[in-house]
Amino acid sequence: MRRTCFSIFAVWILMMAPHLAYAQGSAPVAGLEAFDTPSDDGSSITLRWEAKGSGPVDVMRSTSRSGEYELVGEALAADQVFGDATVEEGVGYYYALASVTGGDTVMTDVTGPVAARSNWFRNARKNTMVATIVMFALVGVYVAIARRGKELYVRKIAGLNAIDEAVGRATEMGKKIFYIPGIMSLSEIQTIASLSILKYVSNLTAVYGTDIEVPNKDPLVFSAARETVRQAYMESGKPDQFKEDMVTYLTYDQFAYAASVTAKMVRERPATNFMIGSFFAESLILAETGQAAGAIQIAGTADVTQLPFFVTTCDYTLLGEELYAASAYLSREPVLLGSIKAQDAAKAILMAIMALGIVLLAFDTDIIVRLLKTR
Amino acid sequence: MRRTIPLVLTFLVGMYPIFAFFVPHATVSGVNQWLDKALVIVAAFALPLGVVNLVGMNLEKIKQRRAGWPYAIVLLAGLAVMAYFGVIGVIKGDTGFHPTFEVLFESMVSPLQATMFSLLAFYVASAAYRAFRARNVEATILLVAAIIVMMGRIPFGDMLTGGRMTPLSEWIMNKPNAAAQRGIIIGAALGAASMSIRVILGIERTYLGKSRD
Amino acid sequence: MQPLGLSIGVWVNALLTLCILSFLYKDNPFFRFAESLFAGMSLGYYIGIVTVQTLQPNLIQPLSETFFGNYNYLLLIPMALGIMLYFRYIPRISWLARIALAVYIGYYVGVLMMQKIHGQVLPQTRDTIMPVTTGGIGALWNLVVIIGVFSVLVYFYFSVEHKGVVGKVSRVGIWFLMVSFGASFGYTIMARISLLMGRFSFLVNNWIRPMFGS
């Protein structure tokens, strides 16, 4: 209600605008300027002014200098800024601020014309742009180096050496190996890393002739895992030993899957359990049942929330990004090694930036902190 | 040809959200918003993808009378009933859930899933008893931190220590725990970003699998 | 949880709960029955919510009511891609499914990358730059956090053998990790107990007590 009566009052004033426009009452604002809002899709214009006094001001807009001004919004003089988001791209607008001081309305001088433009770059995201380019460059360069056959050093990851032992144990005991590739789909990066480790493990089972089963929860992972195991058996010259039901699909639901897999574990008592990929609460059901069934367990996940369970119940756990490093270390595949080196380089850069930032803070300059502000 | 189209598509569709992230231009962000809404629909189709597989496998199990085939009938019956009440409303043209669909969820799907989870309480207890051994320095630190935080989470802790347990537990969560979690997050985020780049640039292809032809 | 006496729903709910809990004693047909029923019904549930909550309002309705309105015909593209995902089960044209898969994977990989760099790496790095020379207990705790973050990052540094200084720093990193894992385990036990309590309170308050009319 308050707004409508105010706009009627404003319209009445505007009809008399030419005489009142330059009434000399002291307007609480000065130096009004309007410009296209940077880094936007051409849908807003920003107004800025210096506050001389306080109290509300009305933002008036028109498409011609002396034409019909309409009310587009209210602001406080002290705000000194106003964003008009109701503009059309490319149309020239004129702005003025109307304020009521001592009974009569005082209009500031008109500013314009200004048009909103669709901008091609978000200035505030320069830092993310640099970071993205650096990351692409690092991965591109290191992968190129790796492809040219240059030897890239990656340290031994304890959990990985245990894989050969674990498969060996299963072969001696003539018992099954379970490989659980996590419960997320292919859009989850950890599942993709798990598939590379599955490739390595199924190469071993092909060579040793050990029985392996890969129960799946996600249909896309199910078909990708079957291709991966088939590929591994072909590459180690044992295509005949690959059986379709080595890779099975149980159900899509998290807990029905956990129930089915634990039931299988209790029935078939595997010698070795691999739980590598993305897991949630069902991780402890799988790990505890596997331990109770007497299996050697190797887990690996970047889901930090599940790491405590795996660390406490498994013999070896790939912590966080060791999972990604493992798929690179195992396959010795130049491309994966290259990206691990790229990640290490990025970590080194970040640690350097952090150290520099902390040192500069000691000298009261927070330039680094301001540079890293993301919006 | 059948290999390159998917890889080119992954590159284009993968780069677009990154490009639109930096470019606010009206047309660019317009296409970006359309892509977001389009993926809502593609993801909707992807979610029940497992149905074809599950039905196929269980029919196979029933036909060959393999071990546990009666359970396969139970599974297919559950699937059919729930899907029927899920879809019948839409086919008949009215909107919202079919009342039976909600009752079935309420009295069957919900308790089954909740109870499955509650088993964890037992597994946690037995893991705490059997797996929690101070085998070495690291395991001891893990043990001590767990006990402090557990005492800090329950009113008993404060009662026994005159209110000092909750602040101590909060200190552990806010300082050492937050620092370690941050280290893991940064490392894992860089790992995921690098994996994303490999998938976009077509270096990482395992998810596509090798085509048989 | 209807107050009016014990409806069938409460009985089915309670019996299925007992079937799952029986798994604690040992794997048995009751558990297998509940397990399979759940596997089937949960997939049926997904079909239900996908059709009712997404396909109908975002695809069927726009196409059927305003096919030419605000570019709705373009919705045929995601629909086609969605259907193509199912071509994997038709041998002759199974390679087409990989086109739909490429779009699905490509989009999420691109979105995820920005989430990770812009939403995690930069903000977390920025917040680790804290004053340590301002004196007082705050600066000391800042130092603890900084040491924690650096040592954990060094532990996850794969290009250098963990020997000498790097070995010691990564050992400190392991200690921070173990404190964090211990804390997480402590926090998580509460979560698990809550679940058990939730089921027991249902059995006691909604099934047994009403049975005896209290």
Add this chain to the structure above:
Amino acid sequence: MNLKKLLYIDRRIIYLVVAIGALIPIIRPIGLPVVPTEPVIGLFDKLQSLSPGDAVIISYDYGPSSEPELNPMSAAILRHCFHRDIRVIIMAIFPLGGVNMAIRQLERVTGEFEDLEYGTDFVNLGYKDGGQAPMKAMAVSIREVFPNDVDGNDTASMPIMSKVQNYDDVKVVISLATGIIGEWWADLVNAQFDVPVAVGCTAVSAPKYYAFLRSNQMIAVLGGLRGASEYEELLRRNFEWAREVYSDPDEMKQSATTGMDVQSIIHVIIIAFIIFGNVMYFATGKEKGR
């Protein structure tokens, strides 16, 4: 010899002890006091700072498996919003039952208010597929992502939706989350669209979110049942209506505060297990028990 037998105690005996521990308080509640902590006060203060008519989003990203922890949280937050005339826009991004949790919670809480009008004071937009896809698309227009609400009514005609175009018109997003979705609200929606995010999560995810809390990517983290009981405590300390609601016997059964009794007992049991297990382990000469 019998020490070793104790070490390999049958798991089912442990289960029995835990089951008894869980049953005692349910049959006779004790009601132990809880001290609110900073991460929970963050959300309480935020909702206190909002004025009537402000809109918030509550996203039900959890399923039946997290109900005991997140239902009390959802009930407390909904009551707080409705008592302060804050408009509530409800949705679910989690496929596994999220939308049914929202329906059930709304039925339970809106029953306590007479003057609440669907479509003006609150709306349930239902579930949408795609995870990050709808979350990103809502930055431009929520109505285009949710053309209909959960029951299929057109959202364009609802007063609440005419005032809320996208995240700019929302004062805070509260995600009641089980898995990773809570994190996406922070590193995608808060990071790119600058809307404050508070996460009520299962205790499993709480430790990780302390890192996001420190960097202000989340304004609050309510961790598990303890977080819920702290919020109930804050409500009781500040509002008469809360003292009434949380003293009604039927409500007491489902409240987080009563749940804390069970927690206390079983935590003590598990701590005793840990200590006892280790004493046995050292007593039997550090053999690797399996």
